[in-house]
Amino acid sequence: MIRKKIPRRQAILGLAVLVLTLLILTFYLRHLTETARLGLVQRDLEVRLIRLRDEVKALEAKKAELLSLARVETVARQDLRLDDPEAGQVIFEGGGGTHK
Amino acid sequence: MRTASRGFQSRKVNGRIRVLLAGLLAWAFLLAGRLVQLQVFGHAAAKAEVLEQSRSQAEIFAERGTVFDRAGTILARSIPARSLFLTPVKGESAEARAKTIRAASRALGLSSEEIQRLLSRARQAEPFLYIKRKTSPEAAAAVEALGLPGVHSHADTMRFYPNGRLAAHVLGGVGLDDTGLAGVEYAHNQPLQGRKGQALILKDARRRAYHFETLVPALPGQDIVLTIDATLQYIAERELARAVEATGSNWGTVIVSRPGSGEILAMASAPTYDPNAYSSAGAEAQFNRAIQLTYEPGSTFKVVTASAALARHAVGLKETFDCSRADLGFPGKPIRDHKPFGVLTFPEVVIHSSNRGMALVGRRVGEVPMFDMAAAFGFGRKTGIDLSGEAAGRLQPMSAWSRRTLAALSIGYEVASTPLQVLMAVNAVANKGILWPPRVVKDIRDPARPLQRPAPVVALQVLAPEVAATLTGILEEAVEEGTGHEARLDGYRVAGKTGTTQKRDPALGAYSERKHIASFVGFAPADNPALSVIVVLDEPKGTAYYGGEVAAPVFREIIRKALLHLGVFPASSPVRGLITASVRSEVVR
Numbered sequence: 208m209i210r211k212k213i214p215r216r217q218a219i220l221g222l223a224v225l226v227l228t229l230l231i232l233t234f235y236l237r238h239l240t241e242t243a244r245l246g247l248v249q250r251d252l253e254v255r256l257i258r259l260r261d262e263v264k265a266l267e268a269k270k271a272e273l274l275s276l277a278r279v280e281t282v283a284r285q286d287l288r289l290d291d292p293e294a295g296q297v298i299f300e301g302g303g304g305t306h307k
Numbered sequence: 308m309r310t311a312s313r314g315f316q317s318r319k320v321n322g323r324i325r326v327l328l329a330g331l332l333a334w335a336f337l338l339a340g341r342l343v344q345l346q347v348f349g350h351a352a353a354k355a356e357v358l359e360q361s362r363s364q365a366e367i368f369a370e371r372g373t374v375f376d377r378a379g380t381i382l383a384r385s386i387p388a389r390s391l392f393l394t395p396v397k398g399e400s401a402e403a404r405a406k407t408i409r410a411a412s413r414a415l416g417l418s419s420e421e422i423q424r425l426l427s428r429a430r431q432a433e434p435f436l437y438i439k440r441k442t443s444p445e446a447a448a449a450v451e452a453l454g455l456p457g458v459h460s461h462a463d464t465m466r467f468y469p470n471g472r473l474a475a476h477v478l479g480g481v482g483l484d485d486t487g488l489a490g491v492e493y494a495h496n497q498p499l500q501g502r503k504g505q506a507l508i509l510k511d512a513r514r515r516a517y518h519f520e521t522l523v524p525a526l527p528g529q530d531i532v533l534t535i536d537a538t539l540q541y542i543a544e545r546e547l548a549r550a551v552e553a554t555g556s557n558w559g560t561v562i563v564s565r566p567g568s569g570e571i572l573a574m575a576s577a578p579t580y581d582p583n584a585y586s587s588a589g590a591e592a593q594f595n596r597a598i599q600l601t602y603e604p605g606s607t608f609k610v611v612t613a614s615a616a617l618a619r620h621a622v623g624l625k626e627t628f629d630c631s632r633a634d635l636g637f638p639g640k641p642i643r644d645h646k647p648f649g650v651l652t653f654p655e656v657v658i659h660s661s662n663r664g665m666a667l668v669g670r671r672v673g674e675v676p677m678f679d680m681a682a683a684f685g686f687g688r689k690t691g692i693d694l695s696g697e698a699a700g701r702l703q704p705m706s707a708w709s710r711r712t713l714a715a716l717s718i719g720y721e722v723a724s725t726p727l728q729v730l731m732a733v734n735a736v737a738n739k740g741i742l743w744p745p746r747v748v749k750d751i752r753d754p755a756r757p758l759q760r761p762a763p764v765v766a767l768q769v770l771a772p773e774v775a776a777t778l779t780g781i782l783e784e785a786v787e788e789g790t791g792h793e794a795r796l797d798g799y800r801v802a803g804k805t806g807t808t809q810k811r812d813p814a815l816g817a818y819s820e821r822k823h824i825a826s827f828v829g830f831a832p833a834d835n836p837a838l839s840v841i842v843v844l845d846e847p848k849g850t851a852y853y854g855g856e857v858a859a860p861v862f863r864e865i866i867r868k869a870l871l872h873l874g875v876f877p878a879s880s881p882v883r884g885l886i887t888a889s890v891r892s893e894v895v896r
Contacts, residue, residue: 272469
């Protein structure tokens with residue numbers, strides 16, 4: 208059996224095409240998997256962002272609860288033993304009985 | 308012979324092949340027919356079935372907007388929550404289900420009544436059962452960590468009022484579905500709730516969701532900024548609660564406003580409730596007496612009579628009225644004063660709140676001008692405040708007036724008004740005759756959309772500025788020397804009017820001698836009013852029941868603290884004392 212010899216140039220060209228095809232395929236697959244991975248990362252981050260925003264809102268509400276005037280007054284009167292000043296104990300400088 | 312046999316066999320085989328082919332052809336036709344039936348004629352139904360199995364649409368909840376006070380303090384906000392529920396477990400006995408409910412309830416700290424309610428519902432074999440709606444994510448996680456069979460949770464939001472009872476009647480409350488039920492939550496439900504979105508969920512063969520796509524994004528609710536000042540609201544509520552307790556009153560209400568803009572800075576009613584548990588609050592507590600209750604305003608209405616008299620030039624400032632006479636010529640029971648008076652000038656009639664004197668003034672004014680003035684001040688119709696459930700009150704049409712109505716109306720009887728209407732009338736006097744409609748919403752905000760301000764309000768000139776100025780002077784005297792002296796505040800010029808209304812006793816069919824509504828309405832500083840306040844107390848017990856005795860001191864305490872909070876300091880220090888507070892005047896917010 209006689210095998211036809213492939214010209215060297217053709218062989219190199221074929222090999223190059225094959226390598227290029229494999230490269231493109233590899234890149235394409237890599238691109239697809241990376242896109243999918245980034246999509247998942249992005250989604251995770253978005254979920255985290257939403258969760259953090261919710262957490263910030265809840266913490267702001269908690270802060271408002273801790274700073275509520277009823278609680279502040281209770282702490283001031285019961286824990287810190289503060290009391291209202293007696294009549295005449297406070298002098299107002301620059302008072303004028305008017306407002307802007 | 309051999310050839311004939313082969314020919315016979317060949318024919319036999321060919322025949323079988325034909326039969327087989329015919330059979331195959333028939334089967335193919337049947338198959339094709341069935342395919343046509345399924346894919347052509349039944350296309351729509353089949354497609355719908357496939358879509359139903361592989362995808363579903365879900366609602367995306369829009370986050371409810373936050374409510375702030377005028378300084379940016381959070382008054383109401385929706386925060387993340389979870390709702391715990393129980394689904395049936397295959398082969399689970401009723402005892403096991405009850406055990407699961409008990410375990411979950413214990414972890415959540417539910418009351419025994421709530422547990423019993425859940426167990427009763429479980430016994431009725433309800434397949435889906437909420438164990439706890441809108442609980443904190445931490446509490447839900449703790450329950451889920453127990454690994455109880457059939458116990459699951461889903462994401463939810465919870466309306467949270469961080470200041471508890473503060474401004475409860477202004478805020479109102481929401482139901483389990485986060486829809487406003489009262490107050491600002493109800494009146495402004497539309498902008499607060501936003502718009503729900505829609506999402507597409509793709510599922511695999513086992514109906515597990517693997518893809519989530521937003522079709523219509525949810526539009527979050529808009530934030531609302533109120534005119535309410537949380538500090539003033541707190542002051543008003545605290546002083547009101549103290550007064551109701553000290554006087555043994557059935558209920559009380561306080562409104563603080565800015566006469567120059569109609570903005571409501573505080574609105575309090577006692578008894579009150581915690582909007583965090585709106586549905587469990589009683590109707591009595593939920594009742595916003597500042598705008599929903601109507602009563603006969605009594606002597607505070609004399610401001611209207613005096614306005615009409617001055618505006619119509621029906622009386623002169625030095626004109627005198629004989630208040631010693633019991634018989635004034637009005638039909639029915641004689642009009643009485645809270646103490647005997649002799650001859651009083653017109654300002655003295657107002658200052659000392661003489662009923663007889665004011666009835667005579669009313670007669671001088673006449674029926675039509677009196678009715679017109681009351682109507683101009685807004686009595687008998689809603690003020691239009693942007694809150695739900697406001698009462699209109701009642702100003703009788705003149706066709707329904709009796710011969711006594713003019714005298715009764717002159718002293719604040721035979722007219723039903725809300726505390727807010729009385730305050731608005733005094734606001735017009737304080738504001739040089741200009742009446743601004745009241746409001747509680749300052750701004751509606753949303754970063755994603757352009758700023759939407761509430762519709763502009765239009766002020767009305769109901770009184771000439773000079774009439775308002777004259778009346779302000781008289782009301783100042785009423786505080787300095789008259790019935791309102793308990794409202795006097797060192798360092799400030801205060802103007803106001805007391806009111807003590809005898810309540811009508813349905814059992815007697817007459818006005819009660821023992822049941823009163825005590826009130827005080829006024830403003831300060833009289834020359835440049837920063838605030839106006841009304842205090843109303845129902846049936847104060849004990850010997851002190853006059854508005855000047857029980858309501859005026861509450862007014863004084865509220866306005867003293869409120870003016871200091873707003874940076875309006877007394878003109879002169881009352882007494883040289885020990886502590887020096889160096890404070891800078893602030894622009895009133």
